[in-house]
Amino acid sequence: MAVPHPLPGNARCYPHRMKLALLGAGRIGQIHAANIHHHPRARLHAVADVNAEAARSLGERYGAKASTDIDAVLADPALEGVFICTSTDTHVELILKAARRKLPIFCEKPIDLDLAKVDTCLAEVTRAGVPLMIGFNRRFDPHFRSLREAVRQGEAGDVEIVKITSRDPAPPPPAYVRVSGGIFRDMMIHDLDMARFLLGEEPVEIFATGSCLVDPGIGEAGDIDTAMVILKTQRGALCHIDNSRRAVYGYDQRIEVFGSKGMLQAANPLPTTVTRYTREAVLSDKPYHFFLDRYPEAYRAELEHFLDVVTGRAEPLVTGRDGRAALVLADAALQSLKLGKPIPIPR
Amino acid sequence: MAVPHPLPGNARCYPHRMKLALLGAGRIGQIHAANIHHHPRARLHAVADVNAEAARSLGERYGAKASTDIDAVLADPALEGVFICTSTDTHVELILKAARRKLPIFCEKPIDLDLAKVDTCLAEVTRAGVPLMIGFNRRFDPHFRSLREAVRQGEAGDVEIVKITSRDPAPPPPAYVRVSGGIFRDMMIHDLDMARFLLGEEPVEIFATGSCLVDPGIGEAGDIDTAMVILKTQRGALCHIDNSRRAVYGYDQRIEVFGSKGMLQAANPLPTTVTRYTREAVLSDKPYHFFLDRYPEAYRAELEHFLDVVTGRAEPLVTGRDGRAALVLADAALQSLKLGKPIPIPR
Amino acid sequence: MAVPHPLPGNARCYPHRMKLALLGAGRIGQIHAANIHHHPRARLHAVADVNAEAARSLGERYGAKASTDIDAVLADPALEGVFICTSTDTHVELILKAARRKLPIFCEKPIDLDLAKVDTCLAEVTRAGVPLMIGFNRRFDPHFRSLREAVRQGEAGDVEIVKITSRDPAPPPPAYVRVSGGIFRDMMIHDLDMARFLLGEEPVEIFATGSCLVDPGIGEAGDIDTAMVILKTQRGALCHIDNSRRAVYGYDQRIEVFGSKGMLQAANPLPTTVTRYTREAVLSDKPYHFFLDRYPEAYRAELEHFLDVVTGRAEPLVTGRDGRAALVLADAALQSLKLGKPIPIPR
Amino acid sequence: MAVPHPLPGNARCYPHRMKLALLGAGRIGQIHAANIHHHPRARLHAVADVNAEAARSLGERYGAKASTDIDAVLADPALEGVFICTSTDTHVELILKAARRKLPIFCEKPIDLDLAKVDTCLAEVTRAGVPLMIGFNRRFDPHFRSLREAVRQGEAGDVEIVKITSRDPAPPPPAYVRVSGGIFRDMMIHDLDMARFLLGEEPVEIFATGSCLVDPGIGEAGDIDTAMVILKTQRGALCHIDNSRRAVYGYDQRIEVFGSKGMLQAANPLPTTVTRYTREAVLSDKPYHFFLDRYPEAYRAELEHFLDVVTGRAEPLVTGRDGRAALVLADAALQSLKLGKPIPIPR
Known part of the structure; x- marks a missing residue:
């Protein structure tokens, strides 16, 4: 050819x-x-x-x-x-x-x-x-990156509502939960970083709630396995995050950004585009099983970016300050959960 | 033929x-x-x-x-x-x-x-x-009814997360807002009823927050136009609702139910299945403009059911107690918004 | 309210x-x-x-x-x-x-x-x-009507390829097949009319082929149950139609129009927008079972149009000439099948 | 982590x-x-x-x-x-x-x-x-491979209808067309191979037709740019292929297999899952632009397979006989086009 x-x-x-x-x-x-x-x-x-x-x-x-x-x-x-x-x-x-x-x-x-x-x-x-770059890999996912670029270009207008869904396929063992820092610092921290990435301004308040519905052992380890958080920015934009440690259909990672000019959604990519029409139903692929399958391009793009950082071509897209800010939000979420009320975000 | x-x-x-x-x-x-x-x-x-x-x-x-x-x-x-x-x-x-x-x-x-x-x-x-039947028309929508029937049949397993999106195409005039009882009692009350319909048990706590982002006149009328609520049941199931008074792409009414056996989603039905592939993008129809276009089957099914109620063939699917319970939730949401913290639901 | x-x-x-x-x-x-x-x-x-x-x-x-x-x-x-x-x-x-x-x-x-x-x-x-109006109901289906209107507005540019899929859920009894005039005059005639409706000019040649794969009784009755046809217009536009008498997943009625400016597709509408995510797969509704479920709006719109014809507000959208032209194509298809070669369309 | x-x-x-x-x-x-x-x-x-x-x-x-x-x-x-x-x-x-x-x-x-x-x-x-392996890369595409595996597993039952759509984004220069062997041997040969791959038995007859609608220069070079082919197997299964040299929305590569147990479809994969809801429409990504973007995994899998062939772990999935058989079909298509009638496939 x-x-x-x-x-x-x-x-x-x-x-x-x-x-x-x-x-x-x-x-x-x-x-x-x-x-x-x-x-x-x-x-x-x-x-x-x-x-x-x-x-x-x-x-x-x-x-x-x-x-x-x-x-x-x-x-x-x-x-x-x-x-x-x-x-x-x-x-x-x-x-x-x-x-x-x-x-x-x-x-x-x-x-x-x-x-x-x-x-x-x-x-x-x-x-x-x-230079220090933190591994928030999802910022490098092509779907989320495209969504964020559209937000940055103003395609949604002023951002008013952000919704982030993030669910793992299966819970980690309670022993891991015990040392992980809990669902907010171990799992939702990715979503809290994504919220900051998309909102375009810092959250000023957080409300967190949750339950232990998946594995009683997680509750015994002092953690929850099902969580919801609402963030609010100075301007009044709202961001909702929901987490579950167990989605039987696979790794569920979706984002929705709503604003004055419309809505942007990033759905789960699927392994194949094959659809099956049977006597009983119409079937599509399940989402990828977990992050190794879901984010290979993100890990590669992350490396690409780091090499640009090393050679001085780029500033880190995810700095130590970003790493810190996500942790601050995770800590505040935990405090909100414990106190049962919204918490102002410390600067 | x-x-x-x-x-x-x-x-x-x-x-x-x-x-x-x-x-x-x-x-x-x-x-x-x-x-x-x-x-x-x-x-x-x-x-x-x-x-x-x-x-x-x-x-x-x-x-x-x-x-x-x-x-x-x-x-x-x-x-x-x-x-x-x-x-x-x-x-x-x-x-x-x-x-x-x-x-x-x-x-x-x-x-x-x-x-x-x-x-x-x-x-x-x-x-x-x-018999007294209350007009929560969405319970009769074929898409939501099918979703609810699947939940009732246990297809999602134990319900852990419910997410309800409900956005109007354009805000009402502030003069209407003033007499409407506010976003929770006028607009979200439908979603609060839907939450009860799907959760399978009563919420025991509610947290509401919101902002006036769409029309300052709504704020001057003492109301908000963008709202988020989290409900929690005794068992620990969580329900999130988001409302906006203005979605430029049309009437946005979606539901997601997540549980131990999987997830059920009801998306926006579209006027036609026509897709356009152009040099610039792939385009589908927008959702219906508003409730009269979106819910015609629901209004017809509502009447059908009422006729069954009149003739004694059926008990009302939406009773006065249901009407009251949704109002209790709406009132509690308003109180939560005012106090800035979660509120236990009064019985 | x-x-x-x-x-x-x-x-x-x-x-x-x-x-x-x-x-x-x-x-x-x-x-x-x-x-x-x-x-x-x-x-x-x-x-x-x-x-x-x-x-x-x-x-x-x-x-x-x-x-x-x-x-x-x-x-x-x-x-x-x-x-x-x-x-x-x-x-x-x-x-x-x-x-x-x-x-x-x-x-x-x-x-x-x-x-x-x-x-x-x-x-x-x-x-x-x-006035005489012929009951080609599909011309009145909102999905196909929207597609055709887009074609007429030039959204696909010059039409080059039309593809029509039309499959019944289950074969009729061979006894019916015997008096029906065969698959081309009984079933594909709808698609032949749709082809004329969309192509914007008359076909000048037709090639038909087919097999008896579904029910041997249909073959014994002298008919086929699986058919493909290619039409060609003077200008060189091509139209493909495929028919089957048995689609186990329901009534399958889709159209695709491709041209110099892009592509338009009308997919099967589904009874509900509910999607199920399970441990095994992601499931959607099947298409409607058959024409009574699939085309209720078309039958209503057909009546609406006839009333306009009766009162002189409109000329019939489907005339006796249209009914004749579709029959001419069906007859030519049958002749092509028998002769095993393309046939020029008689005027 | x-x-x-x-x-x-x-x-x-x-x-x-x-x-x-x-x-x-x-x-x-x-x-x-x-x-x-x-x-x-x-x-x-x-x-x-x-x-x-x-x-x-x-x-x-x-x-x-x-x-x-x-x-x-x-x-x-x-x-x-x-x-x-x-x-x-x-x-x-x-x-x-x-x-x-x-x-x-x-x-x-x-x-x-x-x-x-x-x-x-x-x-x-x-x-x-x-060992000799021929580069029919599409056999290695994960979407088509998954489709074919499902066919092989009998998920569609007995195959009755296969439909292959294959459209390039833009026509090659007429000078290339002149030496390419024409649309059947240069472009459709991939689809003819795919037809053989999916049908599970050899075609015995082919009918080809087409037009020059995209670029008159292609016609002057003695070729067509828009083509349709119908293949028929001994058993009576039918396969339709349509080709265009110019799809303004990108590289369009889809397959549908229909049989006694249902239908399998492989749609175009899209660069991202981002959907945009605007005041005017709902927009998705266009398909990939051309084969280099569309088939990267296929080229990698092709190499992987060749390495297995070299080391004796596998027989070539695409042999010289397959390369020959596709050429035989392409030649027969050209002859059918010239003669204006179906042609039996020589063995």
């Missing part, structure tokens, strides 16, 4: 592949490792994990050095950037180490569950002058 | 047409008048309105007696049922008059804006032993 | 109800009888059927005279119009009788299976100067 | 990357080059093109040897497989050279425009005992 159409525009030459270290070889770390490996501008230089076998196997797969010694990995002068994908309680320490090494940092959300620690951390990062 | 397929099943014979009086010849009264006239089991016997010309013209159109004297109309011994479609402040008085006449009553919502008056009224109706 | 919005525009006064006679009290006759009865401008004056009981019961239901004597019915000087819904072999005779009585005529399709008889009939109708 | 869910299952180790040569560095060659480069089991070893600069720039981008000397490239003993993406008139010669080198071959469609040359070629390939 030699169709005489113009050449594709991506005929760029990539002479250099940035050497990145991955800290944390768990599930999300493996996603980033694969994307880094396959990216023409990046190279997985080193992998560190407290679990030696996890580090070794991932390193071997992509030809990267493997280690259990994070300090040694960070000391490598060839390094040009760091992905922090370890457990939440180690984020601040690793951010600070990387900042001292003057390395651009990508860190999975949340920065920490403790706001005071987050503030100290961000202050040091600022002093170090290194 | 003489296709040898079986005959349709509606080959019933209707020997009697029930003689109904219509009180109130305004917009919604005209809808009921037309439906009564065209129904094989009903006849529009009389029309009464304080506006003599409105009564006369409607009566003439359908061959019904016209009058400005409601008492005279109700005194007619031939009468078998009454439709009350007058302004809200006259509902209780007319219900009581009809009840004394032992006539089955259909009354548009709300019964009254004052709960004490409602209670007195319902007590008298009970004593009179006449 | 007394919302201060403008009154609906249908506040016309209908002083006169046109007296119509229905010939043929079968399934389709009953549809027309009900619509006539409920129409404010029409009255079912008389019903005639060779089956005395069928005539009597339909007449009783709607307060119309019933008879087995069509001549007597037509002789009634009060009559203002006639609906012919008898079996196809009687259409021409009854059209001629009604034409001699100078009555406006609505006749179900097809006029006759014999083209020579059709030509004689139409010539007499023309001489009599009475 | 360290969610305690199971690890993804793709934790395989890839010790070896197969060394592949790419012949032809044009548009489609560049797609394969990128996919080969990014695949963990493959390596782009060499690129050959008569255009030295095209070869050099692609080779540089992916670290592959570049050459204008195909013989030299094929002589490299390290080579493990070949991608032939040159112009159609060179396919046979290159297939034969690769076959003599005993290399597994991937060749873009069509093998050749001359059936006799194809037969000679396939005979030699068979003698050489090397």
Whole structure:
């Protein structure tokens, strides 16, 4: 086939592949490792994990050095950037180490569950002058990005109502719930970030409510599994978020923005466009099962953006301040739930 | 065409047409008048309105007696049922008059804006032993009815989340807002009834918030035009309602029910199934403009059901208690808005 | 409820109800009888059927005279119009009788299976100067009408491809097939008329092919049950039609028009907008079961239009020439099938 | 984030990357080059093109040897497989050279425009005992693959009707049309292959018709730009294909399979799920613009499958016989168009 159409525009030459270290070889770390490996501008230089076998196997797969010694990995002068994908309680320490090494940092959300620690951390990062990007992957999803761009272009007019639906396919074990910081800081934090991303101004008030309807063990662990939140901005725009830890039909992630000029909706993308007409019903695909299936493009776009940040072509789209602001909202949601009334958002 | 397929099943014979009086010849009264006239089991016997010309013209159109004297109309011994479609402040008085006449009553919502008056009224109706049906037309919409039937059959499992979207195409004039009882008692009352219809148990708590974003005149009239409410039941199920007085794309009426076995959604029906693929986009129809276009089948089904009630074949699907309960929720929403916190629902 | 919005525009006064006679009290006759009865401008004056009981019961239901004597019915000087819904072999005779009585005529399709008889009939109708409207109900379906209006407005640009899908839920008995004139004259004739309606110019060539895949009894009766046709116009526009006598998911009626400016599609309307998300799949309603459920608005709009024809407000949208032209195409399709090659359309 | 869910299952180790040569560095060659480069089991070893600069720039981008000397490239003993993406008139010669080198071959469609040359070629390939895979990429599209798998599983029952829509966004220049072999051998050949893929048995008859409606230059080049074809199998199943060289709304690729148990449809996937509700309409995304945007997963899956073929894990899903069979159908379509009648398919 030699169709005489113009050449594709991506005929760029990539002479250099940035050497990145991955800290944390768990599930999300493996996603980033694969994307880094396959990216023409990046190279997985080193992998560190407290679990030696996890580090070794991932390193071997992509030809990267493997280690259990994070300090040694960070000391490598060839390094040009760091992905922090370890457990939440180690984020601040690793951010600070990387900042001292003057390395651009990508860190999975949340920065920490403790706001005071987050503030100290961000202050040091600022002093170090290194870019820090937080892993709110949904901002990079093509559907939500297109929606947000339309909002920014004024297609909905003045934003008056935002509705975010976010439901996981199955609840995590109660043991995880106990250390996760709870549904607001672990799960809804993504939606709270999305709310800020879409509202165009900061929420000034939050009301949260919820129930334990899915797994009594979650209630025994002191958490809820079904939650609703209403945010209000200074101007009076309203944002509703609903979360459930269990949607039997799969990962349900939808957004609606309503305003003076109309409404924008982003629906769940489906694996295939196949529809079946039978004697009983008309059937379509279910949504994707979970975030690894739902957000592959988002993870790739996130990396692309981070590489632009590292090379100074872009400011981080999701900064440490964004990471902090979402945590503030999550903490306020928790307080609202406990007090049973709306809470003003602290600045 | 003489296709040898079986005959349709509606080959019933209707020997009697029930003689109904219509009180109130305004917009919604005209809808009921037309439906009564065209129904094989009903006849529009009389029309009464304080506006003599409105009564006369409607009566003439359908061959019904016209009058400005409601008492005279109700005194007619031939009468078998009454439709009350007058302004809200006259509902209780007319219900009581009809009840004394032992006539089955259909009354548009709300019964009254004052709960004490409602209670007195319902007590008298009970004593009179006449059936009273309230015009929550959406319960009769085929889409919502199908959704509710699926919920009742357990297709969603235990109901955990209900979401109701209800937006008008354009705001009423502030002068109307002033006498309407406000957004909760005038507009959201339909959604509050729908919430009760779907939740399967009574809400025990309500939180309401809102803003005036559409028309400053509505704010000056002491009301809001954009509202959100969260209801919670004893069992912990959550229901969210959002209202706006202005959706530029038309009348937006959607429902979502989420539970342990899945999700049910009722979307906006569209005037036609025509899709246009152009150089710029793929275009579908907008939703219907407003309730007269959106709910014609519901008004017809409402009448059908009322005729069954009159003939003793059915209990009212929407009773005076339902009318009262929705008003209680609307009042509680208003109180929550004023106090800025959740309110327990009084019994 | 007394919302201060403008009154609906249908506040016309209908002083006169046109007296119509229905010939043929079968399934389709009953549809027309009900619509006539409920129409404010029409009255079912008389019903005639060779089956005395069928005539009597339909007449009783709607307060119309019933008879087995069509001549007597037509002789009634009060009559203002006639609906012919008898079996196809009687259409021409009854059209001629009604034409001699100078009555406006609505006749179900097809006029006759014999083209020579059709030509004689139409010539007499023309001489009599009475309007004759043929019951191609799909032209009055709101979805297809909206599609056609968009085509007429040039939204698709120059029409290049038309695709019509038309599938029945279940095959008729072979005994019916034997007298029906076959799939082209009994079933596809509707699609052939729709093709003419949409193409904007006459087809000049037709190719038909098909198989007996559904019911061997249909093959033994000399017919096929699965058919495809391609029409071509002078300008080179192409139209494809596919028919099946059995679609297990219901009555499948879709149209696609493609042209220089884009594409227009009319999909199957569905009974409700309810979608179910389960552990297994996402389910929507099936299409309507058959034409009585699918086309109620079309039958009502057809009557509305006929009343306008009777009162001289409109020319018939579907004339005797249209009925003839569709039959010519059906005959040519049959000839093409028999000869196994494309056939030029005779004028 | 360290969610305690199971690890993804793709934790395989890839010790070896197969060394592949790419012949032809044009548009489609560049797609394969990128996919080969990014695949963990493959390596782009060499690129050959008569255009030295095209070869050099692609080779540089992916670290592959570049050459204008195909013989030299094929002589490299390290080579493990070949991608032939040159112009159609060179396919046979290159297939034969690769076959003599005993290399597994991937060749873009069509093998050749001359059936006799194809037969000679396939005979030699068979003698050489090397696997040959033809690039009918649509068989690897996830939507169509899912549809086909459902057909194979019997979800549609016995297949009775297949409908394939295939429209390009814009016509190629007439100069290209002149050497392309015409619409049937250049464009519809994909659909003819898809028809065979879905029908489950060979077509025995074909009828083709068409017009030049888009670009008179195409007509002057002796071709048509709007085409319809009907295929019929021994059993009587019917397949319709429609092609247009210009769909202003984008690349339109849809399939419908209808049978005794229901219908399966594969619709156009859309870039995003965003819907816009405005004062004027409800808008969705247009389909993708053209095949490079529409079929990226298909090209990747095609490579994946070829690697399995090379390593002996799989037989080619698209063989030389398939390439030949599609050409036979395209030739028969052209003959039917010329003769103006259906043509039996030669074996």
